[in-house]
Amino acid sequence: MSLAITLHVLAAVIWVGGMFFAWMILRPVAGSLLEPPQRLTLWYHVFQRFFPWVWAAVVILLATGLWMLFGVFGGMGSSGFHVHLMLVAGLAMMAIFLHIWFAPYPRLGRAVASEDWPAGGQQLGQIRRLIGINLILGLATVTIAYGGRFF
Structure with missing residues (x-):
C-alpha cells in the first residue's frame, strides 16, 4: 500500500502543482510581458511539455x-465518504x-x-x-484527501 500511496501523491503533486504554477505564476508574467x-x-509549447506529465498522472x-x-x-461500500468525493x-x-x-x-496548435x-x-x-476549474477541483481534492477522514 505504501507504494500505491507514494505514487498517488506524487502524481497529484505533479498535476496540481503544475496547474498552480501555470495559473498563478506563468500566466500573469506571460500576459504582462x-x-x-x-x-x-509559449503556451502551446508549455502544454506540449506539461500534458504528457498530466497523461502519466x-x-x-x-x-x-x-x-x-x-x-x-474493500470497495466503495467500505470506504469513507471522503474517498467517494475524491x-x-x-x-x-x-x-x-x-x-x-x-x-x-489541438485548435490552439493549428492557430499557432x-x-x-x-x-x-x-x-x-x-x-x-478549464485549467482554472481543474485547479480548484485539484486543490479541493487534496484538501479532502488529507483532511476528509477527520470530517
Whole structure:
C-alpha cells in the first residue's frame, strides 16, 4: 500500500502543482510581458511539455486510486465518504483534461501554426478557464484527501 500511496501523491503533486504554477505564476508574467504571437507560442509549447506529465498522472492516479479503493479499503461500500468525493472529483478532472486534450489544445496548435492569433487567443482562453476549474477541483481534492477522514 505504501507504494500505491507514494505514487498517488506524487502524481497529484505533479498535476496540481503544475496547474498552480501555470495559473498563478506563468500566466500573469506571460500576459504582462509577451505580445499575443509570443504568448500563444509559449503556451502551446508549455502544454506540449506539461500534458504528457498530466497523461502519466491520470494513469497513475486512476490505477493507484482503484488499487487502494478495492485492494485496501474493500470497495466503495467500505470506504469513507471522503474517498467517494475524491473519486468523483478526480474523474471530473480527468474528463476536463480529456476535453482540453481533444478540443481546444489541438485548435490552439493549428492557430499557432497558421499564425491566427485571434483564434489562438480564444482557444487559450478556453484552456485557461478549464485549467482554472481543474485547479480548484485539484486543490479541493487534496484538501479532502488529507483532511476528509477527520470530517
